[in-house]
Structure formats: C-alpha cells, structure tokens
Amino acid sequence: MLLEIKNLWVNYGGSDILKGISFEVEEGSIVTYLGNNGAGKSTTLRAICGLKPPASGEIWFNGKRIDGKLPEDIIKLGLGHVLEGRALFPYMSVLENLVVGAYLQKNRRQINSTLEEVYTHFPRLKERVSQQARTLSGGEQQMLAIARALMGKPKLLLLDEPSLGLSPLMIKEIGKIIQEIQKRGTSVLLVEQNARLALGIAQTGYVLETGEIVLSGDAKILLNDPQVKRAYLGI
C-alpha cells in the first residue's frame, strides 16, 4: 500500500473532527474521499501532510510511518498536496510558482525536463509563464496549483476540492488532467464534493460523514448506490 491510515483521530479545539478513520490508497490508483462540508475531508489531508498532527492513530506512507512528523519531512518522502483554495504565491509569476514547486529537486536538468512535461499537460500555463499567479482565472489557478505540486515529482498527490468554484467545462478538464496524472504513474487521493466527477474517474471511493467513514468500495458501485445518489448526486 502506498498510503495506509489506521484508526485516525484528529481533534480541533476539544472536539473530535475525525473519529477513528481507516482507509488506504493503492499504488497507481485514484482514490476519492467524498463528504459534505465539515465532514472532515480537508482535516484528513492536513493530518496526512503534517499540517495538523493527529491525536491518535497511524499514518503510513510508502512503508514509513509519518504521523507526528513535520510537513517538510513528509513532503520530502514524495507527497504532493494541492491545498484547498490553491495556496498559490499570488505576486509571483507562473514560472516562479513552478520553480518553487521544484524546491526539493536537486538536479537542474531534471527540473527543466519536468517543467517541459508540465507544460505539455498544461499548455495554457506555458502561454502565461510571466504572468502573476493572482491574475489567472480560477481554472488556470487550479491548474497552476496542480502543476506546482507535480514539479515536486510526487508519488502520491493529495487534491483538495480541485473543482471548487470552477465552470462545468473547466471541471471536466480538471478531471481529464487528474486521469493523465494517474497515467504517468502518480497516485491520487481526491477530496471532492462533486461526487459525479470524483466517482467517474476514481477506482475506489470512501464516503465520510461527520468524522466517520460510512461507505466505501469500488467507485463504479458507489456511483449506483442509492444512498450516494440521494446524498451526493441529487438524484
């Protein structure tokens, strides 16, 4: 298993946000993590990457235990995280954002070839290399956030609500991009409220409700689950 979470508890200001979550991400797969606002999706991702240390439980990444470690040490192991709200460097250019994404990469030639690869995935970013990140459209900003994370050559990419605030057309494009990322060998843990998008491209899905996983299984089966249909697909 690339990522394994065992009985994870996270506590914010005295109340339990996550109540004993367990799930896993297999190497090479897209796993989606669904749930409504406040269910604890972002909290789970923040616990994985060390921004919010868990109260108890274990997190294993690529054979190493990572819970309780500092973010910079966890990222070093090959984790990429596209935070909710994108967390771009707004007054830096597109290129500068991407260069900072390769902060941990030592080999300059390799950084350049990664950059070229990223440009083939995101031709729109190439057109805007010298533009400040804050001047991009919402969709382009989301692309830049994903591209910046890819510059770090992650084994696993955590994506926090990439469809948030985007047009339906752009959401479709982001979905395609996520599938391309999987094809080049990066596993993806996708947190979404847009269940149709997420279950459409994922292999496995987990449904989170108020800090507990209430449903899990094959994404295609979840897509047809009456409970999921009612709660997340509005059917």
Add this chain to the structure above:
Amino acid sequence: MGVTLSGQDVIQTIINGLCMGGMYILIGMGLTIILSIMNILQFAHGEVYMLGAFTVYFLCVLHGVNLYLAVLVSMFTTAIIGLLIERILLRPLKGVFMSYVCVTTGLSLIMQTAVLLSFTKGTKQLPSLWKGPLDVYGVFISKERIVAIVIALFLTLGLYIFLKQTKYGLAMTASAQNREGALMQGINPNVMSAMAMAIGSGLAAVGGALGGSIFNLDPYMGGLAFLKGITLIVIGGLGSIPGTVVGGLILGIAESVLALFFGSQMGIILPLILVIAFLVFRPKGLFGHD
C-alpha cells in the same frame, strides 16, 4: 534662513535626503523581511543596527582595522548574531505572538545596557567614509554621503536579485506570500526564518555603520532607527522591497527638505505624521498587497 535658495542648497538637500533614505532602507528592509516571513515585529532590530555601528567602532577606532573591512566584518558578525537570536530566542517560542513581543522588547533593553556597560563614556564617532567634498561644476557634495548612497543602492540591488533569481530567495518570497503553500513545497520554515534574521540583521549593521559615520554613536541610537523602519513599512507596504525603497527615499528627502525650511526637529515629527496619514488614507501602503 534666506528667501532664495542656491543651487548648492538644493543639491545638498537632495544628497542628504538620498543618504538618509539609503540608511533607512537598510533598516526597513530587514524589518519588512522578518515581519513577512516570521510574522513578528522584531523590536530589537534597532539595537541590531546599533550593534552593527558599535562593532565597526570597536574594530576601526579602537583596534585600527580599515574602515571598509570593519563594515564588512560587522555585516557578517551581526548576521551571525541575527541567526543566533532566531535559533536560541525566537524559534522556541513557536509562533506565540505575545511571547515574541516580550522577548524582542526585552532583548532590545539587554542589548542597550550591554553596549552601554562595554564601552567608555564620551562622544563616539566613526571616521568619515571618504573625507572632503566633491566639486561638481562649482557645487560641493560631501563624498561620504555619495559613498553611503552607493553602498545602500548596491545592497538593495543585491537583495532584490537574491530574492528574484536564486532558489532560496524565491523560497523566501514564496513563504512570505503563502506560508502553507510554501510548506507544501517542502520548504523548511525554520530555515527561512533563520535566513530572514541573518539577512535583515546584516543589512541593519551596514545601516548602523553608515549612520555612525554621519552621526554620533550611542547605545540608544536604535530607538529612532526602529521608528524610521516602521515608518517605511507603513509607507511602502508590508513585504514589498520596491515599497521599502520608495518609502525610504520619500522619508529621507522629505526630512531633509523640511529640515532646510523648519529645522531638523521636524525630522522626528514627520515620520509619525506620515504613519498616521498612511494608516488613515492608505493602510496597505504604496506597494502593499491587499
């Protein structure tokens, strides 16, 4: 005061203003970098500036080291002191805002007293950076002020290139713009804080050396310098290097022009008036974000 101003007066006022502005910029840049990376106001930054001046005094006047070499040495030793302050005093505080205020304020008092006790009483001044006036078509300009302006310009440019062109500089800029975003690229925030403190302290030390060659040295010289630094941040906008430069030049030139007409006491009042005016009418400063 005469009704007519000679060309000499005008040129000299501008040169004085640029020189003072350059000194303020060296102080203000450190403050703004530390504030935007570490999210703290370094209340002992003025004392770091003072320490830089006294280090030059100690080396150059008391031990006969070449002035320029002494400034260089002071820049590096003060940068190391900045590193130590971050590592020993600030890092253990783990982001608790009031703790930072208490520790840095206390540190400023300790540094003042330590320097007061370490040196004999009496007027202290650094030797001139370059003695004598420069004759430009009949207008006399003090050479040391020119040197001070050039040094400030050179260091500002150096910092700008560092922040724009180097890997660590870009990482610092990124950390200042989005802390969590930077963390998620694997940037170690402690390394960034240490760099901010080292660079900021080194620049302040050079500012102190320039100030000390123009004014007298005393252990309390940091207080006013700190005030000017804060003024620059308010005028220029937090975290903006161009803002700090423009703010410094505005402040320096405005002070020297006002001094020409109303006497140098205006120089102390002006920063406070500017701070209030900016906070009321343009709180984000000239080049500030959001």
